[in-house]
Structures are given as C-alpha cells and as structure tokens.
Amino acid sequence: MSAPANKPSRFVLLRYLSGVLLNRVLLCGAVLVGLLEILALLEQTTPILQRHLGVSGILTYATMRLPFLLAGTLPLSLLIGALVTLTQMTLASEMAILQASGLSVVGLYKRLIPATLIIGVLGVTLDDQVTPRSEQALAAWWNRTDPHPENGHSFWFHEGLTLTRVNYVADGGNFLGGVTLYSRNEKGLLQDVIRAERADYSKARGWILHDLKVVHVKTATAENMPDEAERAWPTSLHPWDFIRLSAENPPLSSGTILGMLRGHLPSDSSPGFLQAGLLERFLRPLSLLVLLLIALPVIYIPPRTGTRSWTPVWCLGAGLLFVIVQGMLRAMGNAGLLPPPVATIPGLIIFTLGAVTVLLRNEAK
Known part of the structure; x- marks a missing residue:
C-alpha cells in the first residue's frame, strides 16, 4: 500500500529543477524583451507620432512586435537562466548535497531536459505560427498607415x-x-x-x-x-501575400516555406535559403539543449570561490560564441555558400563535443 504513495516522490526533484529553470528563463526573457521593446520604441515612436497614430499606435506596434522579440531572445534567455539557476544552487551548496545523495551530472542534465524541450517547443511554435502572423499584421498596419507609400521599395517575385x-x-x-x-x-x-x-x-x-x-x-x-x-x-496571390513579398526577410511558416519549395507559392528567396530556415527552425530544441550543456560546468565552482569564479563568465562567452557561429553558418547557407545541413548541424556537433570534453575534464579532477 505504501508504493503508490512513494511513487510521486521520484518526480519531486524533476519538478523542482524544471520549475526553477522555467521561472529563471521566463524572468530573463521578460527582461530582455522589455529592453528590446524599449529600444524599438525609441526608434519607431517618432514615425508613429508623425502618422498621428498616438498612444494607441505605440501600443499596437509594441504588441505586434512582441512575438518576434520573444522568439529571438529565447536562446539567450535559456543560457542566462540556466547559468543563474545552476550558479545559485552551487553557491548555496544544493549541488553538493544532490551529488552527495548520488545525483550525477548526467542525471542532473536529464532532469533539466524536459523544461528545456518545453522552451524549445515554445520557440518553434512562436517561429512557425505566431511570429509570421504577427509580423505580417504589423507590416500590413504599417503600410496602411503610411502617408507616402509610393516611396516604398520595389520588389521582384516569380509565380510559375x-x-x-x-x-x-x-x-x-x-x-x-x-x-x-x-x-x-x-x-x-x-x-x-x-x-x-x-x-x-x-x-x-x-x-x-x-x-x-x-x-x-x-x-x-x-x-x-x-x-x-x-x-x-x-493570380492566386492575396493582399497579404504582397505585404509578405514587399518585406525584407519576413518570418515564414513551415507551410509557406514548403509551398515555395514545391512551386505552389510565389517566392523571392533561393531554395537554399528556405531549406536552411526550415531545418534551423526544427533544430531549435537541440540548440537549446546544447546551450544547457554549455552552462553545466558552473556546478564545479568551489563553494569557497563564490562569486569570484570566472566559470560563469566563460560559460556565458561560450554560449554567445555558439549563437554567433550558428548565425554565421546560417548566413553562409542563406548566401548559397554552404548546403543547408552543413549550415546548421556542424555547429551543434562541435559545441556539444566541446562542452562534453569540459565536463569530463572536471569530473576527472
């Protein structure tokens, strides 16, 4: 009779670690999105007021821009959130207690994977469904309120x-x-x-x-x-299609990308650009798992060292380097210099091996 009562206790640590990580990531994401919103409004408030859109126009712009900013800040939010979570637990001797009770680094990583995958799925959903719609609505609203649309730039596309x-x-x-x-x-x-x-x-x-x-x-x-x-x-095109085509590198849903690749929808992008974008989108959860792995070495900070340790700084730098390298490879894939798989997968493998090497060296000490 006692087995069912004790069964949920196996998931207490999983719920605790996942909850702490999710809270830290959401907090970091809110701070980063807030900063980016302020910077965006500092740039766009004057044009909005010149169009006599008032405070409602400022709020409309900020609301429609929110999904794009949130999706863009998720990787950095996870990296900072994981570093803060693991560093605080290490300095509070929680990690020492967990390791003394038999929790290995692999076990710790496994218990953080569910929360990371939840964040990754949220990022894929934002990138694939929410952001394309919000950015298209924002572009249509911005175009509709433009007093001089004739000054807009021209664009080309092929349909059949x-x-x-x-x-x-x-x-x-x-x-x-x-x-x-x-x-x-x-x-x-x-x-x-x-x-x-x-x-x-x-x-x-x-x-x-x-x-x-x-x-x-x-x-x-x-x-x-x-x-x-x-x-x-x-033509099979609708007004929103022309809004999308007139924008520079607009976010696209996977359905739109597949339609372009199959020739069912008009496109102004190369097949390599579309394939790289589709592959990178669905590899987003794996990218977040790599960032979590990069943050793990902070659990080896000696409690005596405390906040004087440079380990969190090195982990943050490695995570930022991973984001930059992935962006550079993606840019080369967009330009057609690299095939889509080469522009997305090697960075994941290289930084995973590097993070695992660091963890193994710390375990051997």
Missing part, C-alpha cells in the same frame, strides 16, 4: 513561369503601383511584357490591372499591342 515586378504596395496590400509582368514559355523564353500603371483588389472582382501596355515578343521582333483600360489578373 511569370516574373513580376511591383514598384510599391499601398492600402495594406490592396493597391499595387507599377506592375510589370514578364511571361515566359516552358523553355524560359520571354513571350509577353505587360505593364500596368496600377492594380487594385476587391473580394468581388479579385485583382484588376489598370492602364495596360502590352508588348508581344516574337522570335526576332517585338510587337506593341493595343492599350487596354483594365484587365483581370489571374
């Missing part, structure tokens, strides 16, 4: 065999200024060039091109066709 250039986007994506379509055949040869002064969207009619000039390209000549006042544009 058609290459399209848009001068600028306005009205939250419902209006396009200066649309040029280059239609190609299956061999990639140019067939038609359609230049429209503008295009607008309505749910009833879809996209309509206005004031068209059409050039039909033959084998050796080009023929100007009669001008047209308007023409329906048979």
Whole structure:
C-alpha cells in the first residue's frame, strides 16, 4: 500500500529543477524583451507620432512586435537562466548535497531536459505560427498607415513561369503601383511584357490591372499591342501575400516555406535559403539543449570561490560564441555558400563535443 504513495516522490526533484529553470528563463526573457521593446520604441515612436497614430499606435506596434522579440531572445534567455539557476544552487551548496545523495551530472542534465524541450517547443511554435502572423499584421498596419507609400521599395517575385515586378504596395496590400509582368514559355523564353500603371483588389472582382501596355515578343521582333483600360489578373496571390513579398526577410511558416519549395507559392528567396530556415527552425530544441550543456560546468565552482569564479563568465562567452557561429553558418547557407545541413548541424556537433570534453575534464579532477 505504501508504493503508490512513494511513487510521486521520484518526480519531486524533476519538478523542482524544471520549475526553477522555467521561472529563471521566463524572468530573463521578460527582461530582455522589455529592453528590446524599449529600444524599438525609441526608434519607431517618432514615425508613429508623425502618422498621428498616438498612444494607441505605440501600443499596437509594441504588441505586434512582441512575438518576434520573444522568439529571438529565447536562446539567450535559456543560457542566462540556466547559468543563474545552476550558479545559485552551487553557491548555496544544493549541488553538493544532490551529488552527495548520488545525483550525477548526467542525471542532473536529464532532469533539466524536459523544461528545456518545453522552451524549445515554445520557440518553434512562436517561429512557425505566431511570429509570421504577427509580423505580417504589423507590416500590413504599417503600410496602411503610411502617408507616402509610393516611396516604398520595389520588389521582384516569380509565380510559375511569370516574373513580376511591383514598384510599391499601398492600402495594406490592396493597391499595387507599377506592375510589370514578364511571361515566359516552358523553355524560359520571354513571350509577353505587360505593364500596368496600377492594380487594385476587391473580394468581388479579385485583382484588376489598370492602364495596360502590352508588348508581344516574337522570335526576332517585338510587337506593341493595343492599350487596354483594365484587365483581370489571374493570380492566386492575396493582399497579404504582397505585404509578405514587399518585406525584407519576413518570418515564414513551415507551410509557406514548403509551398515555395514545391512551386505552389510565389517566392523571392533561393531554395537554399528556405531549406536552411526550415531545418534551423526544427533544430531549435537541440540548440537549446546544447546551450544547457554549455552552462553545466558552473556546478564545479568551489563553494569557497563564490562569486569570484570566472566559470560563469566563460560559460556565458561560450554560449554567445555558439549563437554567433550558428548565425554565421546560417548566413553562409542563406548566401548559397554552404548546403543547408552543413549550415546548421556542424555547429551543434562541435559545441556539444566541446562542452562534453569540459565536463569530463572536471569530473576527472
């Protein structure tokens, strides 16, 4: 009869360590996000007030920007949170008591894995579902409130065999200024060039091109066709798609990335860029586990040394170096210099081996 009552006690340490780590990480994340929000508002408050959006505009911007900042700060929040948690437990002699009771470094790491995976899954969810929607809503709101959208930058994209250039986007994506379509055949040869002064969207009619000039390209000549006042544009794109295409490196969901890679959705990015982004996203939990491993050496701080030890500083530096190296490899993958697997996986392996080596050397002392 006593076995069921004692069974939950096996998970007391797991719940305690996971709870402490989650609390520290959430606290660090809140501080970092708060600092980044303040810096972002210092830069954007003037443009927001110039658009006469007032305090509500400032709050709208801060709210829509929150998921992006939170997702970006999760790795650093976990690193700092793990360092603070383990350092405090070590200096308070909690680690010495746990090790004396038979808890090994591997056992400690295993009990911290669930909390780390929860944070990793939260990061993947933010990156894959929440951030793309919030950033697209922010971009649409920012575009809709722009008093001079014609000053926006032009962009290119390909949809099937058609290459399209848009001068600028306005009205939250419902209006396009200066649309040029280059239609190609299956061999990639140019067939038609359609230049429209503008295009607008309505749910009833879809996209309509206005004031068209059409050039039909033959084998050796080009023929100007009669001008047209308007023409329906048979595109599968919606206003939010143009908001996404007009933004520089917008966050994309995995469904959108897969659609681009399969040719079902228009894209202005290379396949290598999309593949590297997809692979890095779903390796996020593994990256956090590596950061947790990098933070573990602080449990070897001698209690006498206390806060004078440089171990937390070295662990923090190693964690930041890991983040920087991963970012550099990802940039090289985006540029097409490295295949997507090489741009994401080697950094995980190298820093895992380095952290394990440090832990084994401390165990051997």
